Amino acid sequence: MFSARVPGVGSNRVARVLAAQRSKGRPLDDLTMSNPTQVGLSYPSGLLQSLADPAGLRYEPAPFGLPAAREAVGAYLATRGVSVSPDRVVLTASTSEAYALLFKLLCDPADVVLVPQPSYPLFEHLTRLDGVVASPYQLEYHGRWELSLDSVRRAVEPRARAVLLVNPNNPTGSFVRPAELEAVREIAVRHELALISDEVFDLYPFDDVATGSLGALVGESEALTFTLGGLSKSALLPQLKLGWILVGGPEPLVRRALDRLEFISDTYLSVATPVQCALPALLAGTRPLAAQVRDRVRSNIAKLRRLVSQFPACQVLHAEAGWYAVVQVSAVRSEEALVVELIEKDGVLTHPGYFFDFPREAFLVVSLLPEPEPFETAMTRVLARASG
Ligand SMILES: Cc1ncc(COP(=O)(O)O)c(C=O)c1O
Structure with a gap:
């Protein structure tokens, strides 16, 4: 009855773990957040x-x-x-x-x-x-x-x-x-x-x-x-x-x-x-707003680069623009296993590299849009877990 243009709709393991976590009402730091209207920017009134x-x-x-x-x-x-x-x-x-x-x-x-x-x-x-x-x-x-x-x-x-x-x-x-x-x-x-x-x-x-x-x-x-x-x-x-x-x-x-x-x-x-x-x-x-975002992502990427220097098993890949950072992590466990552990044990959501079709494991993709303090604390937990 349905067209083959729409794939069979099912959920993956990360989505299931995430739904379970949310249904228990557990707080989650969302390092996949790419919605600019939800990251504490001050939109001009009027x-x-x-x-x-x-x-x-x-x-x-x-x-x-x-x-x-x-x-x-x-x-x-x-x-x-x-x-x-x-x-x-x-x-x-x-x-x-x-x-x-x-x-x-x-x-x-x-x-x-x-x-x-x-x-x-x-x-x-x-x-x-x-x-x-x-x-x-x-x-x-x-x-x-x-x-x-x-x-x-x-x-x-x-x-x-x-x-x-x-x-x-x-x-x-x-x-x-x-x-x-x-x-x-x-x-x-x-x-x-x-x-x-x-x-x-x-x-x-x-x-x-x-x-x-x-x-x-x-x-x-x-x-x-x-x-x-x-x-x-x-x-x-x-x-x-x-x-x-x-x-x-x-x-x-x-x-x-x-x-x-x-x-x-x-x-x-x-x-x-x-x-x-x-x-x-x-x-x-919205010009001043774009400048706010530019400052935010620049400050978060600089902070991430500093943080990563304390975790030798992790590396931030060279990047020049945008709202995301790619962190290469130890491949001792799969990206999926790491992302699931991060949700369940550390209360942090990240993207696995496979989501973007990286040629091999293991990478995490994080958004640079979150507010600086929650970004730093969540990212510290991610790097500690990814190094363990
Ligand atoms: C590369 C790229 N193109 C397009 C879009 C979507 O833009 P729009 O909201 O205008 O559909 C995104 C959204 O993240 C994107 O990453």
């Missing part, structure tokens, strides 16, 4: 007043979003050094929805998209729900994460339609370096593949050094490109449900892509009018 703008009472269906909202995205990106014409900005309800629209645009059922590994686990679901096959290429760790171009070349096949880049990547915190981007771009041009660059974490570098590859595909002249962002990370407002796709490439190809994308977006019209009307105010009003 921030959401712009949602009550009477302009939101009028419904004017616009497949790519209201012109003023698309202009607001262009103006916001200009302040970040990215130049994009509003007529190449497509609004969506989220980055996740952006992927779904792009898979519909580019892929027939069973077509292939190349995805980085390790990376964001939702790709497995997003591709599957659109009948698309995710074929991995590797990010390899050699003291820092590097994109394996050989693995990209190996993954290219006749049914391949696009290469996904996550820049900076979740959870490895690695940027796509300009030389890597150029090499992938050449592969894409040669094999007529589109490039999708997910840059949702662009505001959160650990240092002030720019990488040079952010926003680089927006002005692309040969390959068809789609650069993704949204309020969820840029404005720390995931609940407002607004993301964007910036379409790049040679004009005739962009026109053909936009015509088809318009058909898809027009079918759903999924972005609410009030959030579009409020967009300029939201993007301006």
Whole structure:
């Protein structure tokens, strides 16, 4: 009766242990917390007043979003050094929805998209729900994460339609370096593949050094490109449900892509009018908030690096940006056994590396968003347990 796009729904051991712990009412320090609205940030008062703008009472269906909202995205990106014409900005309800629209645009059922590994686990679901096959290429760790171009070349096949880049990547915190981007771009041009660059974490570098590859595909002249962002990370407002796709490439190809994308977006019209009307105010009003998060993740990663130096069995992998840290731990027990012990004995929740398809064990992934004190005390318990 049901489609094979949705996998059999069951729970894994970590989820069961977690549910049991919660049902006993035991407190848990959540080092997987990636919801910015629940980590003690001070949102500016009155921030959401712009949602009550009477302009939101009028419904004017616009497949790519209201012109003023698309202009607001262009103006916001200009302040970040990215130049994009509003007529190449497509609004969506989220980055996740952006992927779904792009898979519909580019892929027939069973077509292939190349995805980085390790990376964001939702790709497995997003591709599957659109009948698309995710074929991995590797990010390899050699003291820092590097994109394996050989693995990209190996993954290219006749049914391949696009290469996904996550820049900076979740959870490895690695940027796509300009030389890597150029090499992938050449592969894409040669094999007529589109490039999708997910840059949702662009505001959160650990240092002030720019990488040079952010926003680089927006002005692309040969390959068809789609650069993704949204309020969820840029404005720390995931609940407002607004993301964007910036379409790049040679004009005739962009026109053909936009015509088809318009058909898809027009079918759903999924972005609410009030959030579009409020967009300029939201993007301006949340700037200090993004700075708060940048300070928070920078201070937590620095603290984590200091803490780990006291635990020789553990190592923080080199990372450059984002909201996560990857800690390599002793592989004497499996990641799953360690994560379960941490929940049951230490009251701390972490992600096992396998959740993100790390090539081997044992790694833990932790969020850098929690407030500094609980982060430090929970992390100390994690490192002590992982060293024991
Ligand atoms: C790499 C990456 N892309 C996209 C998203 C989802 O963003 P949105 O809330 O806009 O769907 C996430 C969420 O964590 C993410 O890690």
